[in-house]
Amino acid sequence: MITRDDIRELANFHSPEACAVTFYYQPPTPLNKSHREESIRVKDLVRNALREAEKKGKNGGARPDLDRINAMAETLRATGQKAKAIFACSKEGFWREFDVPAQLPKSNLLLNQRFHLKPLAAVLDGVQHFCVLLADRAKARIFEIVNGEISEKLDFVNGLTRRGKSAGWQGYDAGHVERRQTNEAIQHFKAVADYIEQYFERGHCDRLLVGCHDDIWPEIHQQLHSNAKQKLVGHFRIDPKSATAEQIKQMASEMLREFNARQKDALIQEVIGEAHGNGRGAIGLRRVLRSLEVGEVQTLLLGSNFQAPGVKCYHCGHMDMHSAPNCAVCGKENTELEDIGDGIVGHALRNNIEIVYIGDDHDEFDKIGRIAALLRFRADQNTPMKVAS
Numbered sequence: 597m598i599t600r601d602d603i604r605e606l607a608n609f610h611s612p613e614a615c616a617v618t619f620y621y622q623p624p625t626p627l628n629k630s631h632r633e634e635s636i637r638v639k640d641l642v643r644n645a646l647r648e649a650e651k652k653g654k655n656g657g658a659r660p661d662l663d664r665i666n667a668m669a670e671t672l673r674a675t676g677q678k679a680k681a682i683f684a685c686s687k688e689g690f691w692r693e694f695d696v697p698a699q700l701p702k703s704n705l706l707l708n709q710r711f712h713l714k715p716l717a718a719v720l721d722g723v724q725h726f727c728v729l730l731a732d733r734a735k736a737r738i739f740e741i742v743n744g745e746i747s748e749k750l751d752f753v754n755g756l757t758r759r760g761k762s763a764g765w766q767g768y769d770a771g772h773v774e775r776r777q778t779n780e781a782i783q784h785f786k787a788v789a790d791y792i793e794q795y796f797e798r799g800h801c802d803r804l805l806v807g808c809h810d811d812i813w814p815e816i817h818q819q820l821h822s823n824a825k826q827k828l829v830g831h832f833r834i835d836p837k838s839a840t841a842e843q844i845k846q847m848a849s850e851m852l853r854e855f856n857a858r859q860k861d862a863l864i865q866e867v868i869g870e871a872h873g874n875g876r877g878a879i880g881l882r883r884v885l886r887s888l889e890v891g892e893v894q895t896l897l898l899g900s901n902f903q904a905p906g907v908k909c910y911h912c913g914h915m916d917m918h919s920a921p922n923c924a925v926c927g928k929e930n931t932e933l934e935d936i937g938d939g940i941v942g943h944a945l946r947n948n949i950e951i952v953y954i955g956d957d958h959d960e961f962d963k964i965g966r967i968a969a970l971l972r973f974r975a976d977q978n979t980p981m982k983v984a985s
């Protein structure tokens with residue numbers, strides 16, 4: 597599986613001779629296309645890319661990679677319903693091949709100075725690595741969910757509590773036992789919280805969800821440490837002892853989906869509010885491009901259906917939504933981009949700008965042009981007076 601480090605490496609790759617090959621393979625749904633049709637389609641993509649490269653007199657550099665992809669056309673379908681992403685530049689001895697979830701918009705083959713990462717980054721945005729804790733006063737189970745697969749990582753029973761089960765001599769010290777059981781439950785939740793905290797310190801998981809009975813939740817929540825609280829999505833009602841992995845996966849995934857949607861919605865409202873108040877918000881392609889160029893952007897919001905043609909100057913990095921042969925900033929030759937979104941995503945990845953993808957069913961986001969940004973500051977307001985206030 598591709599990692600964030602892989603993506604950063606890809607984003608930083610640069611081929612001045614425009615020999616960077618990006619190949620996306622999205623398998624067809626079994627019913628609507630035959631294997632043969634699909635391999636013909638891949639070969640067509642290769643042929644077109646070769647023709648384009650020849651036109652620009654650059655086929656020499658990309659040819660070995662395109663031939664290799666062409667040879668793969670027959671076998672791609674045999675890899676099952678997995679989508680594939682290949683990034684190659686034979687001139688630099690660079691070849692990276694990844695299996696990705698089959699959610700790419702289409703198969704595509706592109707040749708440029710940079711790799712085209714927008715489809716890949718969008719697919720990965722939906723992939724989260726999260727942790728689910730199920731607990732009651734005596735038991736705790738920890739699950740990890742990655743890529744829609746759930747696995748149980750830990751199942752432990754509080755040994756202390758088992759000893760505390762007896763109510764003593766004819767219930768004589770029942771009150772004492774109850775107090776002791778409460779204390780033991782607290783110790784149990786503390787131990788669980790310590791374990792969870794280590795989990796998040798190791799940095800594998802993005803989110804924490806807790807499944808428990810409602811009356812237990814405040815006791816668990818009270819013991820959680822800072823990392824776990826920061827990553828916490830919330831709790832859902834489930835019986836920790838009898839819950840099956842499938843039930844846990846369904847409930848946790850649904851809760852996380854709703855949580856993400858709420859967060860994205862709040863972010864859109866914040867950006868729109870800030871933009872209208874002349875504050876830390878930029879909406880629409882023109883304004884976002886300017887904010888990216890002056891380094892104002894903290895978080896980029898990009899519609900998964902965003903697409904717009906544009907140009908990019910690989911000399912100074914300037915991007916423009918208007919087609920022109922030469923760069924408006926440095927005068928060097930511009931490169932046409934089928935989708936300026938690719939240039940924007942690459943820029944964001946290289947500059948550690950957080951990218952948030954917005955699903956294609958958000959009317960309000962559609963209205964503002966499917967692209968927006970939350971800014972760290974506004975360059976035009978960075979006067980001493982503003983800074984002081």
Ligand SMILES: [Zn+2]
Pocket residue numbers: 909910911912913914923924925926927928
């Ligand atoms: Zn330029």
